[in-house]
Amino acid sequence: MQWGVDVVRRSPEAPGSARLELVDGVSLLHPEDAVLDAMLDGWEKQQRGRRLESETIDDRRRIVRRFVDFSGEYPWNWTAAHMDEWSFSLTAELGRARSTIRAYQGAIRQFCELITSPHYRWAEECETRFGTHPVQICHEWNTAAHLEDYEGEAERRPLTREECQALFDYADDRVEEAIRLGRKGALAAYRDATVFKTIYGWGLRCREVSRLDLTDFYRNPKAPELGKYGMMHVRYGKATKGSGPRRRMVASVMPWAVESLEDYLVNLRPRFKHHPNHKAVWLTERGGRLQPREIEARFAAYRDALGLDKELVPHCLRHSHVTHQIEDGVDPKFVQEQVGHRFASTTAIYTGVSTDFMNTMMRNALDQAFTTEELETV
Template structure:
């Protein structure tokens, strides 16, 4: 995906930065899982994120307090797709979970995301992973939220949670799911679509765009017996080399 993405500044000065055209690309393989876990098409994601952005502008025009929450939710959905995170993983993120990546200095403090509450195995604690940032437009959206929107929450200085509520708590996974359903239904989309479909879309579109499957699977923390061989010998150097290739492609600087 090329650089671009929705962007706005808090405080009523809104606008939309150039968004890369999300052209249709055939999936590499037919999806054989549950219908509600299918990847969303690029057109569906484009329409969904546009609708999420429009709710911010609508709240601002009407002078409603919901503008902060709408902006937060739009950024949450961009995070789910931009980093391929699960709903619970995303809700549990803290501001300090983003890190600089010396191999991607142009992404500033958002070059990597430490996912601390990954899916656990039976009897085991949550699995942690470091996911390298490869979608510059998503980085821009989160950076803008952290700098200009999150500080407007009353609890911003006392709560480390990345996604805050008006009551000062942490946004819950259930609330993300409910807002997703509201937007999905407003757009008349397939009612089987759930937030997890954004994660499937991240995986599918990265592979379609030429990312190495081993890199993508490591990024999102997949662990399937049939793909164990793909993970064998995948070192940190390999991960950063592949990240650099994907990032350069997204920035238009690579083949």
Template structure:
């Protein structure tokens, strides 16, 4: 097949040369398909290299499992693979969905008439690819969040314990003239920021001093009225998502303002770094170090070992909803694409649930009285 300059990136017309006899045609066509798909994703869709290579690796694993080439795949192959991933590999639902998504996209690519792979397979092998991913043999993407079910929000009591404990460590270090007062003060402020703005640990680690700015609707917070999160969680293959988070907790604003004004300037290298959170060496604090610092305090307080920094983000969602915040506003604050994700993050307390239940019952009783009257007779 002659090369066609008008053919799109990844087309069979660009990956296979007509008139060249292939020693192992099936293997050669498979490699041409994968090469073309990789180029189509890199050049046509500008996806990251790791995303592309991971997807191609998934297709190779599926080829090996099915022991068949793409133009002979059937839906039963995907059905068996799904069973294998669930029952034998015990993979997380999100991982299984990612592998199935790669196969689905690869099949879509092969069936797209612009790339001529179906025509080429029919000409060479007398058959053509089909879509093998369907609702009945894949996991439906019902929810955006499929994290560890052991994750839960911290209670208000646990939060108070954590913040009080770190504050006490600051006071103790100062009174005894020991090192550690600065890092403890930094830690206290850092965890308050995670909770106060509902952040992920990576988002928190990547914050810079200039990410705060004024909100004309909240002048009382000065230059800390809004927080620009520049390294939010990205969709697969896409750059980090940005979002602006409104400041809503005055005590958290006071904490970060005091830290940036009085504490951060005491860290080594503060004048050479734009990072908000600095280590004792003057380098940016990493997400891993945030985990480690949280673990130290959790163990000292003998809190549940399942608690991690991300639970502070859960707590922000839960407590904001309990305090009457609009769920849509909270969804925007934390950067959830789906409302169902925010709902999963919400672990309301028993008292709050009972209050909501009481309101629902009272509302139902009120409607019954309006519709039927005290004696149960319909007023309609």
């Protein structure tokens, strides 16, 4: 039957395949560079089809380019020895963190999976053009495995309650000092003091607190005394496997932190120069959104002034939130949901309970054991 239109047939080639990225039978001026570019373009399309974030895709492309420069070879000439040499350089010469090295190796592994898969026909294309073909160079025996839930530096730890209080007091003192001396920066100092209290009060990451907007607070019918700040909507939680940010609702559990945040929003934020429609909670003196690096810089300045450990960073306040909640007897499952951990083991790693808490738990365990023995004797 004649329908008056041509039927469009789907290409049998998978997105990212050699046949879709290279025109068959065309002579290339610089074939090696052209094929490498086509491989990366094909890999990008394949990843976009999996709905990965553009930032993740761009980072992976840069890693492949970096490995090409290091090895001095194109992908169809890579060997496992090249990966061994690069891993050694990243570890011994550049001192990269274990998680960073694992991320680099993972990117190369996934790129090799695409160019060696028969579905994408890159091996066939390379064999035709260069007389050789790519192979997988990342194996279990020459790459770092993800064996731990937490791969941060071992020196990172929660701040003690005394250290938290000292930090908050010092931050408040900087505001009073700026006001007393008539210096600029009192607003910024007050803002940063509130930022640190908010990170601790709700167990947030730097990026999570930086991306808070005015519309991210809600009433909690179970906590009417907290007003409109009973719940916090965290919309930029840590992503997993290249996906978008994970959202979660965080219940407000520290009334003093709610009071501090409300005071900032009602009395201080309106004094910042900003566009009337700006949604950010934390504004800079120029009217922009406060960035994580600025939070980290202010924290480092206060940490050093107090003589605290150099390894402490704003993220340690999140660790402190978890630890102190557990010490106060809050259900670990609730804490896990609050901070957005998928697995209880991650929350456990974040927890660094104090000696007093451990002694209390030990005493409770011993008392229970002795009571059980007495009952059995009777």
